[in-house]
Amino acid sequence: MPAVLVHGVPETERLWSSLRSRLDRSDVLTLALPGFGNPRPAGFGATMDDYAAWLMDAVGEVEGPVDLVGHDWGAGFTLRLVSLRPDLVRSWVMDAAGLADVEFEWHEFAKVWQTPEAYRALLGVLRRHRSQLDQVLWDAPPDDPLWQFAAHWDVKVAWSPPFSGRVVDLPAALSLLRPADGVAGRCVVQVEDPLAAWNTGCWEIAVEGGSVTADRTSAAPHVACDIGVWSQLFFGDPAADALRRAGRLAVTDERGFDLLRALCPPALVWTNDGF
DSSP: OOEEEEOOTTOOGGGGHHHHTTOSOSOEEEEOOTTSSSOOOTTOOOSHHHHHHHHHHHHHTSSSSEEEEEOTHHHHHHHHHHHHOGGGEEEEEESOGGGGSTTOOOOHHHHHHTSHHHHHHHHHHHHHHHHHOOOOOOOOOTTOTTHHHHOOTTSOOOOSSOOOOOOSSHHHHHHTOOOOTTOOEEEEEEEEOSSOGGGOEEEEEEEETTEEEEEEOOSOOSEEEEHHHHHHHHHTOSOHHHHHHTTSSEESOHHHHHHHHHHSOOOOOSOSSOO
């Protein structure tokens, strides 16, 4: 019974990174609402009904019923889902329960968005502000959560000074990982690395007693990916689930993927679009 987390607006699925790092369970999925940290699908109307329908489809693809958590606007979509498709959920919780009250009254700023004239005026202010904005220097610590509210698919966010990273020696990198208590098992991963041939091939990753080892094997892989994906997993961004949804890694054994996801949990990284 996986847990499914739905973020709000204006946020991305990385809102949940800190929470997920503190959870004991590994079967946690974070959904990315279309247009928030990712492109909108072709033909997606972005109305309230469109988002609610999208959420029902996304949760319907998960083997469930699920434990559903909705935050902010995600809470509203959660409420719509449990009203129309209660068969998809085992339990659900939201932080905007007032939405279910027929006498619920929005806060003053939300009322602006509900007035067509004020909405158009607000968009005009935003457009003028954007045209005058050349550069923003944000001097904040890496764990400052405020960056999640500024994330936007069309905004370039970069390290200063420039930063990049990749795994050069796969077994050595894996030996540096310190899995959480209770994480144990074996997973076979096929890796392609055109620039460092010693990484290419199938590796059996063993997690036991808080340590990680990797040895070559001829066994069939549970997960296949390139070294770029492995580097992203190692640094914790994007998360394994996000990489899978993007088609960056192929999974043939769910248990192997579950171990990989638990071994490389998402981390708060100071970038908007990974590397």
